[in-house]
Amino acid sequence: MAMSVFGRRLRAARLRRNWSQAEMAQRSGVTRKTYAALEAGDSGVSVGCLLKALSILGYADRLTGILDSDPIGADLELETGRRRSSRTKDVEDF
Template sequence: MILTTDDSDSLERLGRRLRLARLRRNLTQADVADRAGVTRKTYQALEAGRPTAGIGLLVKVLAILGYPGRIASLLETDPIGEDLDDIHGRKRAGRTPDVADF
């Protein structure tokens, strides 16, 4: 996977925020990894902002840190998408029954 500099910066920022949240809760990397059911090395990849860490692990870690619904709320509002919808109309999402209609 090739990431832009902005993408890499965002992942690193997310990793730093996860580390800070973990430290505020007085948890070690091993504690979080154990609760998440992964190795410490795998959890370290998430905190390091490596793109190899999966979204499932992120969801699990957020729940461990006390934010179980945080990922789902990321696109709760979508002003860019709503503007595009107003301009162009929805083209493909209406044909797919499992796509949420925000």
């Protein structure tokens, strides 16, 4: 869900600049098909491709602020204390 919303916003930013997908792909150093997948919300597209697209659009600096504040984590730390994470076999993170 979040990736599809992001893809739509990325597309809108590109269109406001009157750039085609081919132009954006060329600037990003990827194929048009890869860039189209990014706009389609395909989670298989690399983070590097995403970062390059944001940089070209002038928004790479916004990523550094994503975890400036972590109220959920701060509340959990207050409630349970900070512990070292441990690896559990055969358990996925998500």
